[in-house]
Amino acid sequence: MLILNQLSKSYGNETVLKNINLEFGKGLYALLAPNGAGKTTLIKILATLIIPSSGNIMYNGLNIVQMCDQYRAEIGYLPQQVGYYANYTPRQYLIYLGALKDIPRKQLNGKVGQLLDLVGLSDVADKKMRKFSGGMIQRVGIVGALLNDPQILLLDEPTAGLDPKERMRFKNIVSEISNDCTVILSTHITADIDFIANYIIMLKDHTVLYHDTAEQIRSHYKECVYEAVMPQSRAFEYRKQYLILSEQYDGNNVRLRFYHRGIAEQDWILQSPNLEDIFLIVYKEEERETVKC
Amino acid sequence: MKKEEWPTKEQIDESISHIIDFGIKKRPKSGNHINAIELLQRIGLKGLFPNRLTIIVIICVSAALYGLAVYQSNSEIQLIRMVFAFSPLTFMCVILAGEEYLRKSNMNETEMICCFNLYRLTAVRMFLISIMSILINTSIIFPLYLVNCETNVFYIAAISNSSLFLVSLCMVVYLAGRKHEKMILFFPVLWIAVNGFLSGTEIYSSLIINGSQILHWIIAIVTAIIYLQQLKSFTKRSYGEEGKIVC
Numbered sequence: 163m164l165i166l167n168q169l170s171k172s173y174g175n176e177t178v179l180k181n182i183n184l185e186f187g188k189g190l191y192a193l194l195a196p197n198g199a200g201k202t203t204l205i206k207i208l209a210t211l212i213i214p215s216s217g218n219i220m221y222n223g224l225n226i227v228q229m230c231d232q233y234r235a236e237i238g239y240l241p242q243q244v245g246y247y248a249n250y251t252p253r254q255y256l257i258y259l260g261a262l263k264d265i266p267r268k269q270l271n272g273k274v275g276q277l278l279d280l281v282g283l284s285d286v287a288d289k290k291m292r293k294f295s296g297g298m299i300q301r302v303g304i305v306g307a308l309l310n311d312p313q314i315l316l317l318d319e320p321t322a323g324l325d326p327k328e329r330m331r332f333k334n335i336v337s338e339i340s341n342d343c344t345v346i347l348s349t350h351i352t353a354d355i356d357f358i359a360n361y362i363i364m365l366k367d368h369t370v371l372y373h374d375t376a377e378q379i380r381s382h383y384k385e386c387v388y389e390a391v392m393p394q395s396r397a398f399e400y401r402k403q404y405l406i407l408s409e410q411y412d413g414n415n416v417r418l419r420f421y422h423r424g425i426a427e428q429d430w431i432l433q434s435p436n437l438e439d440i441f442l443i444v445y446k447e448e449e450r451e452t453v454k455c
Numbered sequence: 456m457k458k459e460e461w462p463t464k465e466q467i468d469e470s471i472s473h474i475i476d477f478g479i480k481k482r483p484k485s486g487n488h489i490n491a492i493e494l495l496q497r498i499g500l501k502g503l504f505p506n507r508l509t510i511i512v513i514i515c516v517s518a519a520l521y522g523l524a525v526y527q528s529n530s531e532i533q534l535i536r537m538v539f540a541f542s543p544l545t546f547m548c549v550i551l552a553g554e555e556y557l558r559k560s561n562m563n564e565t566e567m568i569c570c571f572n573l574y575r576l577t578a579v580r581m582f583l584i585s586i587m588s589i590l591i592n593t594s595i596i597f598p599l600y601l602v603n604c605e606t607n608v609f610y611i612a613a614i615s616n617s618s619l620f621l622v623s624l625c626m627v628v629y630l631a632g633r634k635h636e637k638m639i640l641f642f643p644v645l646w647i648a649v650n651g652f653l654s655g656t657e658i659y660s661s662l663i664i665n666g667s668q669i670l671h672w673i674i675a676i677v678t679a680i681i682y683l684q685q686l687k688s689f690t691k692r693s694y695g696e697e698g699k700i701v702c
Contacts, residue, residue: 209568210693230693234568245561247505258505261497262569262576306565 163187164208164314164344169217171203178203180368182217186314189360190340193348194437196445199365201348202242205318208346209239221314235263238307242318244299248292252283252302255291259306270309277305281335297328304335315339317347321354333358352437362437364444371444380435386423387439388430391415405446407439491579494571503580506556513552514591517545522595526602532664534606535614538596539663540650542615543622546588547643550626553580554639577630578689585623585682589616613671614663620678622646627685 169182178200193201206212208219210226210233219226226233246255253274260270278284281301286294291302300320307315317336321329337358339345349355355362362379364372372379387407392400397416400406404420411417419433421443426432435443462470494503504510521541528534557563557573566573592615599606622642629639653659662670 206564209564211564211567231570234572235570237568239564239568241561241564243561245563245565247560247562249508250505258498258502259565259569261502262566262571264497264570267497 163222165220167217167220169204169207169214169219171200171207171212172215177368179207179214179365182370184363184370184373186344186346188340188342188344190336190345190347190355190358191361191363192355192359193346193363193365194350194352194355194441195348195365196350200368201350201365202318204365205239205316205346205348208314209237209316210234235310236313238310238312238315240300240303240307240315240317240320242322244303244306246291246299246302249290251288251290252278252305253287255302256305256309260309263310265310273309274305277308281305282331295328296323297325297332300324300328300332301335304332308339313343315343315345317345319349320347321349321351329354350441352441356437364441366444376437379437379440383421383435383440383443385432386421386443387419387433387435388422388426389417389419389433390427390430391417405443407442491582494576494579497571503576503583504553505560506552509552509556510549513548514545514587517548518591518595520544521592525595525599531606534599534611535664536650536654538611538615539618540647542592542618543588543646544643545591546584546619546623547626547646549584549587550581551640551642572693574689574692578686581623581627582683582686585619588619592616592619607668610668610671613668613675616675617671617678620675620682624678624682624685627682627689631685631689 164186166182166184169179169184170177171179182204193204195201203212207214208226210230213227221229221233221236224233247258250258256274256278257267257270260274261267265273275284275287278287281304283298283301283305286298291299294302300323304317304320307317320336321332324332333354336345336347340358340360347355347359356376359376362372362374362376363370364379372382390400391412393414394411394416397409397418400418400420404418404422406418406420408419409416410419419439421439422430433439501507521544524537524541525534528537557566563573566576593612596611596615597608599611600608626639626642629642
């Protein structure tokens with residue numbers, strides 16, 4: 163069990179995280195927030211790359227900063243930009259990484275083959291990585307993070323720069339892994355975590371806004387997402403008045419999906435909110451209010 | 456009631472070793488030589504120096520430059536100046552090439568959270584490069600005796616080593632802090648500029664040109680000891696300065 167107690171991080175006068183309290187058990191936890199909200203800082207603190215300004219993180223009752231190497235042996239970390247030596251093959255790279263992680267060589271050879279199989283890279287295991295696509299590098303990176311059988315897997319925006327096919331493959335791999343360990347995945351792309359995240363953590367104003375299941379978070383916005391079909395000329399009014407979540411054009415008409423709390427008009431159709439709607443409501447509504455003021 | 460069977464001796468031994476393995480986690484031993492050997496055994500020279508082709512080229516070029524500077528000197532004073540200025544060249548260039556390669560590969564975060572973390576790797580790399588630099592410098596300096604038997608090669612070797620360990624110490628202290636990460640790239644330029652600036656001064660003349668051989672050996676040994684202690688502290692280090700990521 164990983165517990166964050168009153169965790170804060172500031173750089174000089176700038177606060178990045180403020181009084182974060184969280185608990186992680188087994189399963190997939192999605193850290194959802196826009197860019198610059200402190201996701202990467204939080205992931206780096208969990209990876210022991212950054213020490214928090216105040217508060218602590220306890221892993222099975224012990225402080226991770228004091229555990230250090232012992233804790234690091236329990237984690238797998240995939241940074242936002244996966245590091246790799248271009249002149250290495252995936253096999254060479256993973257054996258190198260495994261040696262640095264103090265994994266016995268005998269165990270390592272079998273494991274590398276097995277994990278490369280899992281991510282579908284067996285056929286390029288002995289090819290230099292300099293010609294690999296972003297998705298392939300990402301898959302090598304995830305194998306590197308899994309080499310030591312981590313109990314906690316930290317993935318920092320793992321799908322950034324991947325095409326839809328790679329993204330889907332990655333989603334499946336992560337979903338499979340999360341059955342056996344704690345996976346903490348930071349992202350600002352809701353599609354990456356839809357249906358696979360057990361819990362969603364949303365950060366706002368440097369602190370935790372929601373830490374709940376997707377269903378529970380959706381329930382907060384149960385009766386405030388609507389759709390309405392109207393001529394394009396009328397859509398202008400709506401754009402000014404409501405937070406538009408999506409627009410679909412159909413000839414001269416437009417189907418608007420928007421957010422509204424209060425009494426609905428007759429021709430509006432109530433919708434069940436999805437994660438993307440909620441993301442926009444949480445982070446865009448604030449911007450809108452600021453602009454209005 | 457069914458009697459429970461006693462485990463066999465093999466089962467007991469297996470359980471004991473399992474408990475011991477689980478309870479006493481092997482940690483990398485401190486001390487540069489032990490770490491260097493341990494790391495070399497595990498990841499080999501190829502893993503320790505992933506940019507080995509670049510390193511070989513750098514070693515060849517810097518050794519050739521060093522040899523040229525030493526053997527083209529017209530007088531003993533010039534020879535001493537050249538040896539003092541150029542002895543740390545190979546060391547500096549190899550370290551810088553490694554740092555730059557690491558930075559470009561984005562491997563710093565990945566290596567930092569490993570058991571043999573970035574600091575431990577840096578310590579072992581620096582230790583091995585220092586040994587290699589001493590060997591290269593010495594192999595260039597000692598044949599001077601064959602060219603001119605009046606040259607005091609031991610004095611020249613003392614100057615070479617004192618200069619090498621002075622620079623090594625400065626670099627390791629800088630790497631420990633890493634306040635301005637790209638500043639390290641200016642180290643060779645800074646060192647040559649400082650040498651050029653000081654070479655006309657009286658203090659340089661009395662310490663470097665006319666200093667005693669013993670003084671230079673003392674400087675070399677003292678700086679080498681402090682340097683090795685710094686490297687040893689690297690091998691025990693797990694976090695960057697103020698918790699910041701290194702590099």
